[in-house]
Amino acid sequence: MPKTKEQCQKMRDDMRVKILKMSSLYFARYGFGDTKISDLAKHIGIGQGTIYLYFKSKEELFDEIRNNADNKDDLMKLKVLSKLPVSAKTKIDKISNEICKKLSEDEEYAVKITLLTQVLLEKEDMYSDDLYKEMAKIIRQGQKEGSVVKGDALYLADLYWGNVYLYALKGLFSATLKPLKKDTLNRLLEA
Amino acid sequence: MPKTKEQCQKMRDDMRVKILKMSSLYFARYGFGDTKISDLAKHIGIGQGTIYLYFKSKEELFDEIRNNADNKDDLMKLKVLSKLPVSAKTKIDKISNEICKKLSEDEEYAVKITLLTQVLLEKEDMYSDDLYKEMAKIIRQGQKEGSVVKGDALYLADLYWGNVYLYALKGLFSATLKPLKKDTLNRLLEA
Amino acid sequence: MPKTKEQCQKMRDDMRVKILKMSSLYFARYGFGDTKISDLAKHIGIGQGTIYLYFKSKEELFDEIRNNADNKDDLMKLKVLSKLPVSAKTKIDKISNEICKKLSEDEEYAVKITLLTQVLLEKEDMYSDDLYKEMAKIIRQGQKEGSVVKGDALYLADLYWGNVYLYALKGLFSATLKPLKKDTLNRLLEA
Amino acid sequence: MPKTKEQCQKMRDDMRVKILKMSSLYFARYGFGDTKISDLAKHIGIGQGTIYLYFKSKEELFDEIRNNADNKDDLMKLKVLSKLPVSAKTKIDKISNEICKKLSEDEEYAVKITLLTQVLLEKEDMYSDDLYKEMAKIIRQGQKEGSVVKGDALYLADLYWGNVYLYALKGLFSATLKPLKKDTLNRLLEA
DNA sequence: CATGAATGAGCTTTCATTCAT
DNA sequence: GATGAATGAAAGCTCATTCAT
Numbered sequence: 001m002p003k004t005k006e007q008c009q010k011m012r013d014d015m016r017v018k019i020l021k022m023s024s025l026y027f028a029r030y031g032f033g034d035t036k037i038s039d040l041a042k043h044i045g046i047g048q049g050t051i052y053l054y055f056k057s058k059e060e061l062f063d064e065i066r067n068n069a070d071n072k073d074d075l076m077k078l079k080v081l082s083k084l085p086v087s088a089k090t091k092i093d094k095i096s097n098e099i100c101k102k103l104s105e106d107e108e109y110a111v112k113i114t115l116l117t118q119v120l121l122e123k124e125d126m127y128s129d130d131l132y133k134e135m136a137k138i139i140r141q142g143q144k145e146g147s148v149v150k151g152d153a154l155y156l157a158d159l160y161w162g163n164v165y166l167y168a169l170k171g172l173f174s175a176t177l178k179p180l181k182k183d184t185l186n187r188l189l190e191a
Numbered sequence: 192m193p194k195t196k197e198q199c200q201k202m203r204d205d206m207r208v209k210i211l212k213m214s215s216l217y218f219a220r221y222g223f224g225d226t227k228i229s230d231l232a233k234h235i236g237i238g239q240g241t242i243y244l245y246f247k248s249k250e251e252l253f254d255e256i257r258n259n260a261d262n263k264d265d266l267m268k269l270k271v272l273s274k275l276p277v278s279a280k281t282k283i284d285k286i287s288n289e290i291c292k293k294l295s296e297d298e299e300y301a302v303k304i305t306l307l308t309q310v311l312l313e314k315e316d317m318y319s320d321d322l323y324k325e326m327a328k329i330i331r332q333g334q335k336e337g338s339v340v341k342g343d344a345l346y347l348a349d350l351y352w353g354n355v356y357l358y359a360l361k362g363l364f365s366a367t368l369k370p371l372k373k374d375t376l377n378r379l380l381e382a
Numbered sequence: 383m384p385k386t387k388e389q390c391q392k393m394r395d396d397m398r399v400k401i402l403k404m405s406s407l408y409f410a411r412y413g414f415g416d417t418k419i420s421d422l423a424k425h426i427g428i429g430q431g432t433i434y435l436y437f438k439s440k441e442e443l444f445d446e447i448r449n450n451a452d453n454k455d456d457l458m459k460l461k462v463l464s465k466l467p468v469s470a471k472t473k474i475d476k477i478s479n480e481i482c483k484k485l486s487e488d489e490e491y492a493v494k495i496t497l498l499t500q501v502l503l504e505k506e507d508m509y510s511d512d513l514y515k516e517m518a519k520i521i522r523q524g525q526k527e528g529s530v531v532k533g534d535a536l537y538l539a540d541l542y543w544g545n546v547y548l549y550a551l552k553g554l555f556s557a558t559l560k561p562l563k564k565d566t567l568n569r570l571l572e573a
Numbered sequence: 574m575p576k577t578k579e580q581c582q583k584m585r586d587d588m589r590v591k592i593l594k595m596s597s598l599y600f601a602r603y604g605f606g607d608t609k610i611s612d613l614a615k616h617i618g619i620g621q622g623t624i625y626l627y628f629k630s631k632e633e634l635f636d637e638i639r640n641n642a643d644n645k646d647d648l649m650k651l652k653v654l655s656k657l658p659v660s661a662k663t664k665i666d667k668i669s670n671e672i673c674k675k676l677s678e679d680e681e682y683a684v685k686i687t688l689l690t691q692v693l694l695e696k697e698d699m700y701s702d703d704l705y706k707e708m709a710k711i712i713r714q715g716q717k718e719g720s721v722v723k724g725d726a727l728y729l730a731d732l733y734w735g736n737v738y739l740y741a742l743k744g745l746f747s748a749t750l751k752p753l754k755k756d757t758l759n760r761l762l763e764a
Numbered sequence: 765c766a767t768g769a770a771t772g773a774g775c776t777t778t779c780a781t782t783c784a785t
Numbered sequence: 786g787a788t789g790a791a792t793g794a795a796a797g798c799t800c801a802t803t804c805a806t
Binding site: 031032087122149152159163165166173174184187 | 221222223226229317346350365369379
Binding site: 569 | 603604605606607608694696699704722725728732735736738739743746747751757760761
């Protein structure tokens with residue numbers, strides 16, 4: 001008698017997530033072309049064929065990983081923060097703090113940031129991304145309040161997220177990277 | 192009408208350089224695995240076989256490109272600057288200025304920076320690179336002089352060059368990127 | 383409530399026969415290479431693994447199906463008929479009648495004929511098959527009696543069975559095929 | 574200096590035709606699933622990769638072969654014959670003669686007939702094929718003239734072409750098959 | 765020298781077979 | 786016994802490399 005339907009579905013879901021998670025690190029580090037399915041399978045600890053039970057092709061797996069890399073979490077937090085009746089300085093400090101925490105605690109976060117940025121890089125207009133736009137709002141508030149350096153807000157937002165990417169990327173390659181401090185991020189925008 | 196030996200050799204050298212230059216952009220953008228010899232040849236405007244008249248293999252071509260990406264120029268300038276009897280602030284301003292100028296004038300410079308950083312990322316200890324060490328010296332001088340923010344000098348050097356990489360990378364993907372201003376770089380280190 | 387040994391054995395035998403019957407249609411239609419175990423299992427309505435409880439391999443299943451496709455029934459009938467003291471015309475009419483009846487009544491018969499012929503096709507010497515030899519005997523009798531057209535008896539036997547195959551094959555693909563009439567078969571040999 | 578454009582194109586065309594021709598025999602004999610690209614390449618005497626320079630996939634190669642198998646030649650001849658002011662008997666004799674000649678002289682003709690019939694078998698309504706319709710016209714003429722046996726004309730057309738297929742199929746497997754005589758075909762329709 | 769068609773090693777993908785449940 | 790997810794051997798396919806022209 002086979003497992004129950006629910007158990008079965010759960011196992012399938014778990015495996016799918018496992019493949020996505022463990023593959024994303026490889027793809028983020030080495031890119032599509034330098035990632036071999038055989039390596040991936042070995043790394044995940046499953047047979048090559050198993051990957052194809054969950055994804056139609058290497059490309060589909062890669063695409064799903066890239067599509068998952070959206071950073072909706074940070075975007076939502078930015079949106080909430082944006083509307084709070086506090087100074088931009090406080091908002092920026094909160095988001096910097098949040099990012100530093102997640103980068104040190106959650107291995108996947110760095111992968112997500114890395115993939116997201118690589119996706120953005122290949123887009124025509126990076127600056128049209130909501131993450132940038134929302135960050136720019138807070139930056140403009142800060143500029144009015146005098147706590148944020150002058151200059152194009154989107155450009156500064158890009159500088160900020162670029163440095164987050166930079167740190168995340170380094171983390172993928174170095175296990176001994178010293179933790180990112182929120183002050184480093186804050187200073188990028190400080191007046 | 193046979194050309195002279197010198198002309199002939201010149202043509203060979205020119206072709207070699209042409210292949211190196213035009214390939215490096217591809218490799219910097221897409222990495223080794225995602226760069227196909229057929230695409231490369233089409234992009235350069237030569238036959239696939241021609242590449243193999245000048246390079247033994249794709250790997251050798253890639254290696255040579257990576258080895259060229261050493262940024263000895265900047266290193267040398269840093270070394271010279273380092274010893275000059277001027278303030279660190281001035282030194283940093285000079286190097287920032289130099290970098291911004293080269294990034295806007297010389298397409299290849301961005302490629303070089305990108306590849307160099309990618310090489311560094313894969314090394315065990317990024318911070319042992321001479322470029323970082325030399326930059327750190329100037330930073331320490333600035334910290335003594337009070338013009339540079341406190342903190343680990345290598346960490347700050349890394350921040351500085353990381354942002355140069357970031358800008359160079361973006362330039363490889365966007366043709367309409369606004370020029371980098373030296374102040375953006377300077378601010379990373381300012382006290 | 384455990385079933386008795388006999389019941390148990392019967393169930394096993396039934397399943398075995400079910401797999402054989404339902405697989406044979408697939409193999410006859412699409413051949414070995416174009417028949418997937420997964421399709422087979424879905425078509426039979428069992429799990430893939432179940433097939434392997436009854437057959438060691440796809441090849442063994444296929445072989446057993448081919449070996450079953452021997453048409454010993456018709457051969458035996460031909461042998462009996464052959465010795466009866468009646469005209470060849472009568473004998474041929476009887477066998478044609480028999481074939482038409484079985485083709486319309488017994489779905490499996492068409493599958494059997496199809497597979498048998500495909501086996502024969504791949505043999506070096508089709509004409510050495512007993513079915514052909516026995517048919518040729520009756521044909522020769524008919525030629526002496528003047529009721530069968532002149533010509534090489536084995537060639538005519540082949541023509542006769544070839545047309546039976548043709549009709550059987552069509553039946554595997556078309557559900558609306560009009561029934562084969564014995565006269566069509568008889569005419570192939572008639573003087 | 575490379576070959577001229579024309580030579581080059583000619584070589585490409587020749588290779589394409591060579592692959593199509595030599596593959597069609599394999600596909601006609603063994604079907605899609607039992608034909609391996611590696612076997613095909615070995616049989617043609619080229620590298621496996623070469624096939625992919627001319628065809629996107631095994632499936633595309635197979636499809637093109639099946640689409641080429643149209644027997645437009647015979648159809649055209651039938652159409653011309655159909656309108657000639659001669660007896661159906663003469664027409665049938667001419668077409669039978671033509672078929673026998675091509676089957677013995679042109680190896681490819683048997684392959685074409687085999688593939689064409691296999692394509693027709695998998696269609697919903699075989700009888701709607703023009704080849705059958707045109708043949709049926711002549712058969713009806715013959716029935717009026719009394720030279721062709723009574724019965725559904727399409728059914729008889731199918732019998733006729735079925736026997737051509739049968740002979741062609743045998744020819745793919747046996748090198749020593751005795752030539753088909755036009756009388757064998759004519760007799761299928763004779764009154 | 766330059767070319768691009770041809771090659772085959774090595775990748776991606778499929779599918780017969782196994783096995784934990 | 787029955788299942789279908791997991792496996793890996795073998796098939797399809799790609800692309801770095803070679804070579805005849």
